[in-house]
Amino acid sequence: MKFTEEHEWLRVEDDVVVVGITEHAAEQLGDIVFIELPEVGIQVVKDDEVVVIESVKAASDILAPIDGEITEVNEILTDEPSKVNDDAAGDGWMFKIKASDPSQMDDYMDEAAYKKFVG
Amino acid sequence: MSDLRVTPLNALHKELGAKMVPFAGYEMPVQYPLGVMKEHLHCRAEAGLFDVSHMGQVIIRASGGYEAAAAAFEALAPVNAQGLAEGRQRYAMFTNAAGGIEDDLMIANRGDHMFVVVNAACKDADIARMKAGLPDCEVTEVTDRGLLALQGPKAESALAGLVPGVADMKFMDIAVLPSDWGELWLSRSGYTGEDGFEISVPAAQTEALTRALLALDTVAPIGLGARDSLRLESGLCLYGHDIDSGTTPVEAGLNWAIQKVRRTGGTRAGGFPGADTILAQLEDGPARRRIGLLPEGRAPMREGVELYASAEGGDSIGHVTSGAFGPTLGGPMSMGYVTVGFAEDGMTIYGEVRGKRLPATITAMPFVPANVKR
Numbered sequence: 001m002k003f004t005e006e007h008e009w010l011r012v013e014d015d016v017v018v019v020g021i022t023e024h025a026a027e028q029l030g031d032i033v034f035i036e037l038p039e040v041g042i043q044v045v046k047d048d049e050v051v052v053i054e055s056v057k058a059a060s061d062i063l064a065p066i067d068g069e070i071t072e073v074n075e076i077l078t079d080e081p082s083k084v085n086d087d088a089a090g091d092g093w094m095f096k097i098k099a100s101d102p103s104q105m106d107d108y109m110d111e112a113a114y115k116k117f118v119g
Numbered sequence: 120m121s122d123l124r125v126t127p128l129n130a131l132h133k134e135l136g137a138k139m140v141p142f143a144g145y146e147m148p149v150q151y152p153l154g155v156m157k158e159h160l161h162c163r164a165e166a167g168l169f170d171v172s173h174m175g176q177v178i179i180r181a182s183g184g185y186e187a188a189a190a191a192f193e194a195l196a197p198v199n200a201q202g203l204a205e206g207r208q209r210y211a212m213f214t215n216a217a218g219g220i221e222d223d224l225m226i227a228n229r230g231d232h233m234f235v236v237v238n239a240a241c242k243d244a245d246i247a248r249m250k251a252g253l254p255d256c257e258v259t260e261v262t263d264r265g266l267l268a269l270q271g272p273k274a275e276s277a278l279a280g281l282v283p284g285v286a287d288m289k290f291m292d293i294a295v296l297p298s299d300w301g302e303l304w305l306s307r308s309g310y311t312g313e314d315g316f317e318i319s320v321p322a323a324q325t326e327a328l329t330r331a332l333l334a335l336d337t338v339a340p341i342g343l344g345a346r347d348s349l350r351l352e353s354g355l356c357l358y359g360h361d362i363d364s365g366t367t368p369v370e371a372g373l374n375w376a377i378q379k380v381r382r383t384g385g386t387r388a389g390g391f392p393g394a395d396t397i398l399a400q401l402e403d404g405p406a407r408r409r410i411g412l413l414p415e416g417r418a419p420m421r422e423g424v425e426l427y428a429s430a431e432g433g434d435s436i437g438h439v440t441s442g443a444f445g446p447t448l449g450g451p452m453s454m455g456y457v458t459v460g461f462a463e464d465g466m467t468i469y470g471e472v473r474g475k476r477l478p479a480t481i482t483a484m485p486f487v488p489a490n491v492k493r
Contacts, residue, residue, distance in 0.1 A: 030344070031156035033444035034417040034451070052473065054419050056155040056344060056444060059473075081417070082156075 002105055003114035004065050009089060010105060016071055016096040017105070021053075021062065024118045026088040029055040035081045037073040038095060044070060046104060051094055053084075062094065066104040072096040126172035127265040127325040135340055143239035145173040148342040155344035159446040162311060162349055163487075166271035167341035168332050175242030176261035176319060179233040179253065188233045191253045192226070197368065197391045199378035203228045208293050208306050210376050212368055213248060218393030218400070219364040220371065221248065223356065227293045227306065234293070234304070236266070236317070238358050264304075265325030270315030270349075272490065273337040278316055281331055285316060290491045300324035300331075310346065312353030312489040351452060352445045354411060354484025360422060361409065361440045361454050367393070369400035370456065372409045377401070407437060408462040411484035412453040412470070414477060419444050419451040420470040427469045428461050430476050436461045439470060445486055452486045453479070 002010045007025035011018045026032065034054035044050055044064040051062035073095045077083055084092035099105070109117060123146040132139060137148035148170065150158065161167055181187035189200035198211035208227035212220045222241040227234040237245040242260070249258045269278055279286045282298045288307040296303050304319035320328050332338045341349075347357070356362045362371045379385050383398050391397075414420050421442040425435045437457030445452045453470070461468060464483050469476040 030150070031154050033156075034419060036418065052418075054417075054444070056348065059419075059421070078417075 001111055002108035003111065003117070004108050005117065006063055006065070007118075008062065008065050010065055010108065012105075013096070016098050017066065017068070018093050018096050019065060020093040021084065021088055022114070022118075023088045026085050026092070029053065029057065029060065031056045032081045032084045035077045035084070035094070037075070037077065038070050040070055040073055042070050044068065044097070053081075064097070065108070066097060066099050067101055068097040068099045070095055071098050124173070126170055127322045128170045128172065128329055131326050131329060132170065132340075137340070137342060140343070142343060143173055145239060147173060148340070150342040150344045151340050153339060155342070155348065156446045158339065158341045158345035159348050161339045162271045162313065162341050162345060163447050164272070165337040165339070166269055166273040166277045166315070166335075167311070167345070168329065168338050169268040169270065169341050169346055170265070170329075171268050171317070172265040172325065173239035174266055175235075175237040175239065175245060176264060176266060177235040177237065177246060177249065178259045178261060179235060179249065180231075180257040180259075181255060184231050185228050185233060188253075188256050189228070191256050192233060193381070193387065194390060195248065195252045195392065197377045197381050197394070197397060198226065199380045199387075200226055200233070201387075202378065202380060205230050206293055208291050208308060212362075212373065212376065213245065214368070214391055214393040214397065215364055216392050217365075218367040218396030220358070220362045220366055220368060221245075221364055223358055223362060225306070225308065229293065229295070240359060261319070263322050264319045265322050267318045267320065267325070267329060267332075268309050268311075268315060269318065269332060269338070270309045270311040270313045270341075271337075272314060274313070274315040275492070277332060277335050277338050278318075280335070281328075288316075290314075290493050298328075300328040307492065310353075310355055311349040312355070312485055312487060312491070313349075314490055314492045347441075348443050348446060351441050351443055351454065352448055352485065352487040353489060354454070354486065356409075356454075357441055366456075367397055367400055367405065369397060370405040370407055370409060374401060404459065407456045407458050409440075409454065409456055410462050411482045411486060412439070412442075412455060412468070412479045413482045413486070414451045414453065414470060414479040416477065417444075417451060418472055418477060420453045420472055420477070420479060424453070424455075424470045424472060426455060426457055427471065427476060430469055430478070436468065447487045454484070457481075
């Protein structure tokens with residue numbers, strides 16, 4: 001598992017990368033009430049805004065952590081966005097992306113480094 | 120946050136694990152570990168306890184008693200203060216020369232004087248306005264008392280166990296009752312749409328009374344986050360957002376707060392700041408009106424979202440002044456202003472969110488029915 005400074009986690013599953021936000025991020029956002037997911041099949045570039053999250057506090061954007069094609073999104077979140085609060089690193093995953101340049105993941109933190117990052 | 124003022128409950132909020140934020144110059148709890156959503160639902164199902172000690176408590180005395188204070192007060196606000204019975208309170212607004220709202224507040228008849236509760240962010244200006252505008256009255260800010268709000272269907276049973284006598288109060292009644300925590304100044308009112316009380320308690324006893332209430336199974340502490348979603352579901356205005364110095368009471372749909380005696384044809388018509396504008400709008404209707412909006416789907420339309428009559432093109436017809444997800448409603452809700460003509464209940468209009476125009480239906484408020492003890 002890799003982590004970004006934007007508080008996303010990335011997990012390699014076969015030939016795709018599963019992306020979600022960390023428990024720390026979910027806790028900071030508060031109760032999540034709305035999630036807008038990207039369309040399956042679109043090509044994204046690192047730092048594209050791909051997901052919109054609205055919590056009871058505010059709206060925030062989730063950026064694509066790497067270049068690639070969105071192959072699947074977690075449709076359940078459309079009706080049950082609170083799954084992200086309940087299980088950010090599991091059932092609360094957001095989208096899967098087929099990486100066009102897997103080496104982009106090399107720069108991201110491992111779990112120990114992320115824990116240190118959030119202090 | 121050392122430059123912020125604190126309430127008598129500051130240490131207790133931190134002990135309870137609250138997330139503290141700056142609000143109206145005070146360090147206040149925005150949420151406790153329960154979280155905004157669950158705090159909101161708890162208040163609607165049981166009883167929620169809010170620290171509102173940052174609000175201004177003011178006593179107005181005149182040598183002629185309540186009647187004289189009320190008569191003087193009517194020069195500052197389009198309200199029938201003189202007709203308010205002893206032991207009762209009423210909603211009022213300070214207005215300006217243009218008819219805009221300078222603050223909204225509660226006034227109470229306490230027999231020989233008037234008691235007023237004003238918004239925290241406006242209290243210094245309000246006190247200055249009353250001192251200047253009521254030269255024959257003694258205007259005193261009460262600085263040695265905390266203020267709590269206990270709201271929800273279990274509020275009465277929770278408080279009655281500690282302070283016998285509160286069960287006899289009806290909505291908008293006030294009372295002064297002795298208690299183990301000193302003399303309490305109570306009103307049966309609040310800002311959630313639920314039954315409940317606001318309780319003014321000596322500052323030194325505020326924490327002890329709060330602990331006694333929180334010891335009850337039905338009572339949980341509620342932060343500013345849930346306070347906002349509760350009042351929005353109830354269609355209640357937040358000063359500085361849904362009403363302000365550029366908004367008139369008529370535009371805001373607060374006509375009910377201006378009693379007949381202060382309107383054209385009444386025995387004490389006019390005589391308050393902005394009377395010409397406000398009385399004309401009462402007769403002819405305003406050019407824009409405060410509305411409730413139910414967005415389709417789950418995306419909230421928050422403060423500042425521009426509103427349009429159609430899905431494409433055209434000029435803005437207004438904007439959102441408050442918007443959030445309603446935990447009890449189970450969906451997003453907004454309040455805003457639109458040009459009259461586009462403001463009919465049931466109409467579909469469009470809010471522009473992240474560049475996309477999303478449909479929303481104009482809806483009568485409250486979004487969630489009130490549950491007060493009449």
